[in-house]
Amino acid sequence: IRTYQAKDQLLTEAYYGLNDELVTGKKTGYARIVRELDEAGNILVQYTYGPDDKLISLRGYAVIRRRYDEKKQVVYEAWFDENEEPVTKGNTYVAYEQAYDAYGNVIFEKYYDAQGKPVKCKDGYASVRRTYRGKDELLTLEYFDEDDKPVMFKDGYASLIQELDDAGNPTVITYYGTEGKPVVAKAGYAQIRRTWASPKQVTYEAWFDADLKPMPYKDLYTSVKREFDEFGNTVTESYYDADGNPTLRKSGYAEIRRVYRAYEEMLSAAYYGTDGNKIIMNLGYCLKTRELDEAGNTAVETYYGLDGETVMSTSGYAQIRKTWNANKQAVHEAWFDTELKPVALKNTYVALDRDYDEYGNVVYEAYYDAQGDPVLSKEGYASVRRTYRAKKQMTQARYYGTDGEPILLPDGYAAVEYELDSKGNVTRESYCDTSGSPVLIKQGYASISYVYKDNLPVSVNYLDAEGVPVNNAKGISKVEMVYKNGKKTGETYYNTDGQEVNENGELLHPDA
Numbered sequence: 001i002r003t004y005q006a007k008d009q010l011l012t013e014a015y016y017g018l019n020d021e022l023v024t025g026k027k028t029g030y031a032r033i034v035r036e037l038d039e040a041g042n043i044l045v046q047y048t049y050g051p052d053d054k055l056i057s058l059r060g061y062a063v064i065r066r067r068y069d070e071k072k073q074v075v076y077e078a079w080f081d082e083n084e085e086p087v088t089k090g091n092t093y094v095a096y097e098q099a100y101d102a103y104g105n106v107i108f109e110k111y112y113d114a115q116g117k118p119v120k121c122k123d124g125y126a127s128v129r130r131t132y133r134g135k136d137e138l139l140t141l142e143y144f145d146e147d148d149k150p151v152m153f154k155d156g157y158a159s160l161i162q163e164l165d166d167a168g169n170p171t172v173i174t175y176y177g178t179e180g181k182p183v184v185a186k187a188g189y190a191q192i193r194r195t196w197a198s199p200k201q202v203t204y205e206a207w208f209d210a211d212l213k214p215m216p217y218k219d220l221y222t223s224v225k226r227e228f229d230e231f232g233n234t235v236t237e238s239y240y241d242a243d244g245n246p247t248l249r250k251s252g253y254a255e256i257r258r259v260y261r262a263y264e265e266m267l268s269a270a271y272y273g274t275d276g277n278k279i280i281m282n283l284g285y286c287l288k289t290r291e292l293d294e295a296g297n298t299a300v301e302t303y304y305g306l307d308g309e310t311v312m313s314t315s316g317y318a319q320i321r322k323t324w325n326a327n328k329q330a331v332h333e334a335w336f337d338t339e340l341k342p343v344a345l346k347n348t349y350v351a352l353d354r355d356y357d358e359y360g361n362v363v364y365e366a367y368y369d370a371q372g373d374p375v376l377s378k379e380g381y382a383s384v385r386r387t388y389r390a391k392k393q394m395t396q397a398r399y400y401g402t403d404g405e406p407i408l409l410p411d412g413y414a415a416v417e418y419e420l421d422s423k424g425n426v427t428r429e430s431y432c433d434t435s436g437s438p439v440l441i442k443q444g445y446a447s448i449s450y451v452y453k454d455n456l457p458v459s460v461n462y463l464d465a466e467g468v469p470v471n472n473a474k475g476i477s478k479v480e481m482v483y484k485n486g487k488k489t490g491e492t493y494y495n496t497d498g499q500e501v502n503e504n505g506e507l508l509h510p511d512a
Helices: none
Strands: 002-006 009-014 032-037 043-049 063-068 074-080 095-100 106-112 127-134 137-144 159-164 170-176 191-198 201-208 223-228 234-240 255-262 265-272 287-292 298-304 319-324 330-336 351-356 362-368 383-390 393-400 415-420 426-432 447-453 456-463 478-484 487-494
Antiparallel strands (some): 063 074, 127 137, 191 201, 201 223, 319 330, 362 383, 426 447
């Protein structure tokens, strides 16, 4: 049942059961709300009630109070609990006020505690002031403490000033400390300068330190120039030092030039040194080319040296070939040397196949040799099949040999089964032989059970095929973990006799 002050101006709303008793709305989470509105229909006060018709907290509060300006913009908001006492709603403050400029931008925010005094929010400031040139065109930003003095924001500055171009893009951003001097913020620089071709195309970018002198930003160069094609792709990037001269970046080149077929469909990338000539960069080649399928996926990628011949990259191949499914997932992958003959990558196989489930998990993977026949990987299997109940929540993995039959891995098992809790945590990990029966693996156990608290594992237990506690290969049967603020601070180890041991299974108190 609802009542209104005027059209679309809800005053009360209540939900009732078959016997006219108050019940909780399935979608709302409350049984009744009561509002006080101003003449414009703005919510001045809202009370939220449960099925017992008592105030209940929903989204962190039971009562909310607001004030508005003439444009129906909220200028004050405060929250209260079931006893109508001020509540913080997950932060440090129980109320805040704000003001707007003519464009609708929030130019002032201030936070208050239960006594009505200014208080710092979780981000470390009690108030913030902004100025704008137009809608969303920020010019200045300043943070203040409870005494209205400049304070450092969590990102490493107390204020910033932006210069904008005609389109509203920031061309210069400078960060300042509490003393009003430039400071290197957590972003890694005190000032950044940019030139824009469009809202998404930065043609020039440079970084400066607290003295406003050129500085490198996450690399060796202090500035970069870019050119874009008609699709919006970056086709050229050139890097410069503090004196404006071409310089090598960490990857070993001073300029990269790309060619595209369409947006984000790159056909080639060539790398150049400071003299403008092609250079072998850190990945081992000066040019890479791509052949794309109809969907824009990279079907073939090949690497070349200065002489125009194929060359081995540091990844261990001169060419990679891929086949993709309709979901842009690689279902086949193979690697080749400079003679375009199959090559293995730190393993035994030169190619692999994959299948995916509806969640995007790889549920099947198979390995092949140069002749296209199944081959055992270094891990001891030619293929693996996995099942999942959701994204990254695996429930089973089974391993197979070159004949497609189950195979025992070097550790002594052919399959692993996982039991998960409602949050996706593994509560039990069990090992099976080729027939699917529990098996004692080389590490000395057949399964591991996990106990969680607050979504963190607090206990690990090793069990035999019958589920009886057993020592693992190190002589440990149980591990208990301790946490502080979500981080593990310690582990305690026990053997099957309940004696405390160290991480190597050695008794800590042999005389006890």
